[in-house]
Amino acid sequence: MKASDREAAPAGAARKVPTQDRSKQRVERILDAAADVFAEVGIEAATTEAIAAKAETSIGSLYQFFPNKKAIFYAIVARYAERVRELFDYEVAPIAGRTWQEQIDASIDVLYAFHHVDAGFRAILRNWSSGEFLEADDAINREFARRTEALLEAHAKALPAAKRRVVAEVLVETVSAMLILSARRDPEHGKLIVAEAKAMLHRYLEPYSARPRGRPKGTGKKPAK
Amino acid sequence: MKASDREAAPAGAARKVPTQDRSKQRVERILDAAADVFAEVGIEAATTEAIAAKAETSIGSLYQFFPNKKAIFYAIVARYAERVRELFDYEVAPIAGRTWQEQIDASIDVLYAFHHVDAGFRAILRNWSSGEFLEADDAINREFARRTEALLEAHAKALPAAKRRVVAEVLVETVSAMLILSARRDPEHGKLIVAEAKAMLHRYLEPYSARPRGRPKGTGKKPAK
Amino acid sequence: MKASDREAAPAGAARKVPTQDRSKQRVERILDAAADVFAEVGIEAATTEAIAAKAETSIGSLYQFFPNKKAIFYAIVARYAERVRELFDYEVAPIAGRTWQEQIDASIDVLYAFHHVDAGFRAILRNWSSGEFLEADDAINREFARRTEALLEAHAKALPAAKRRVVAEVLVETVSAMLILSARRDPEHGKLIVAEAKAMLHRYLEPYSARPRGRPKGTGKKPAK
Amino acid sequence: MKASDREAAPAGAARKVPTQDRSKQRVERILDAAADVFAEVGIEAATTEAIAAKAETSIGSLYQFFPNKKAIFYAIVARYAERVRELFDYEVAPIAGRTWQEQIDASIDVLYAFHHVDAGFRAILRNWSSGEFLEADDAINREFARRTEALLEAHAKALPAAKRRVVAEVLVETVSAMLILSARRDPEHGKLIVAEAKAMLHRYLEPYSARPRGRPKGTGKKPAK
């Protein structure tokens, strides 16, 4: 009657805050391993044992830091959200002075590069995701969306605040979908897709962009009929 | 989907072609049930037994028609692809004479309505999906893409044939992503998302649209740059 | 993420009512095996796997009939309660006409014999019991107590109804304790214990026994000091 | 009122705490903690880690003093046996001059009070117990039994020495069972049970009690009758 005493642990955070260096490293190793395993077999099919094995740890150690499999998933999501934040801070923020088109392109390029290179990120992003993990899974996209709203506020002054959220969501999900799609095709073709995505977003945002004056009629609405 | 890895059966098609009517009905009942179960608990969490129970059959019978769980998934995907084909044939094809914008909108509306109404379709579309099922999952989107290429051929004469495939893919994945996103929000907000999606695609396709110099009224837009 | 989907099943009854003969037999085999295992290693230490093995079944079959280990325990308890009921019906009830002392003795003898012979009964009776099973464990003693109250009603007319319950409880727990104690000693000594137990209960009940007349002072109360 | 009170440091206590003493304190802390944990979750469900945590030590230290979990259990049993001995020495022995009924009652009262107040004692006493711990478990009852035999020797002169052991065992197990039973009912009802237990034992022992007219001086009580 051991395993059944489970109490549906909160699953929110690490079970034990790894203060010591060795522990912190081990947690990182576990997360790396989990990202790999998720990438290889998918999130549902990933087993805690496989993760522990790839992390070269015992299953017991894994459970010392994470109360259950879901917690590992959450931790990975959080880590990727953080990585993406950094990516934007270092790669996109510095060009804030350029045109908004350039900023869009830079954002996409940065994400494309990371997505291209990091299988774990691909796995997480692809996973919209089955049952258990559904709650957590758009954490990353929400993070993107928040960023995006801020950018819109700066560049799309013509856009009513209320609409900003919708536009941000549309942008983010579109980029996400395009990254996934491009990863499913060979690199050559994948790049064409990214290029098209950029074009699409440029055209989509054009009417919203702050354009001091001279837009014919310009609310961003299509002229009736 | 653990124990089934043992056999790795071909899984491609029904184990037995149901020539008899009763069999065909039973297969349909199983697929209906499976769609329901997938919708309720997700594809990985769906159990063959639950599917059989909802279909009011025995698992034994289920396995008479499908060699394994994956085959059921494939069959459902195929069935939805067929449904979508029919949907386009009946709802979109008839308005082939209207403007391409109207056709885009009609396509989206039709898909939105179906997606909105059919939980099984939502489940399948959302599932890009975990490991095992990955191979099958864009069958539906490929079907969309084929349709879309045909439409582009008719309307986007300005578009080099080579680029058509990319554009079609982009369109399809975008629509798909927007449907999923809109289903994740409350209906009110979901409709705003769909509206934005339409706007985005209109603007995206504008430059590709056949533009015999005398476009009836123009949109007031000047081609970019 | 399979095993964690557990929903704390009701655990009350068999998961599947075994209607067919083969199933019924199997359930019996499982219960027999469980009783044996419980007897050998104790209830907490008994493993479902050991039970299945001793029943010469697969663990899967075991779980087809019992949602969890606790349910097996409950089922055994219920079965023993039933057995004891039968024992009383066949062995004690027929001598209802004799003196109450003879009925007490017969009851104890019957229980002693069963307890002596059935290791599973010993295991259950001994188990007052650890944590999880506490709720269920005096099911048998409650059954005894109910019986006993009925007997008291017939024989101890002098006893206020309110007190009957207490007396019945005391009787039952005492008999139970004596059986357990006697089983812990060698048979020789064990019999002495049983004899003493009878003597004790005779003397205890004496004042309560309906004695038409001529009891020296008799309300059953100890003479005022 | 935990074990630490037991030390009653010798008058001229050294100011330098010898390491041995510190160890002893730590052992006591561990035992206190273990008793608490046993009481809270049961003996099988108690984990060494929980015990160490409650004792504010590390598991490492715990294993420095106890080779395994069973040893902790044994040590607690031994400690409770000692406590009971003290209880009798301080509470029952002083009234050795009174009637044997009063001594019985006092014994029961003392045990009832301790049992009522000390959850750890309840946990131990209830645990007759699962598998592993079975061997140790009647250490306490043996301690009772020894005491009881001595009392019988003094008061039940009519009782053949050979029978004394049996009677003592019967007494002890009965008292034990009654304590456990009373603890399982609400306090009100529990007290009725204890009262009945006293009555039962009085009547049971009556015939064994030495009843020579000339008991030394009597306590002013006149023997019944």
Place this chain on the structure above:
DNA sequence: TATGAATGAGACTTCATTCAT
């Protein structure tokens, strides 16, 4: 052909105990 009981690999998780620091 249909049924559903039976199977058992394998998933997740716990916890007594060890051992490097």
Place this chain on the structure above:
DNA sequence: GATGAATGAAGTCTCATTCAT
């Protein structure tokens, strides 16, 4: 000595699939 991270055997339970009836 003290600490607590690490270990991994073992436990409970699930579920895809088979096969006797």
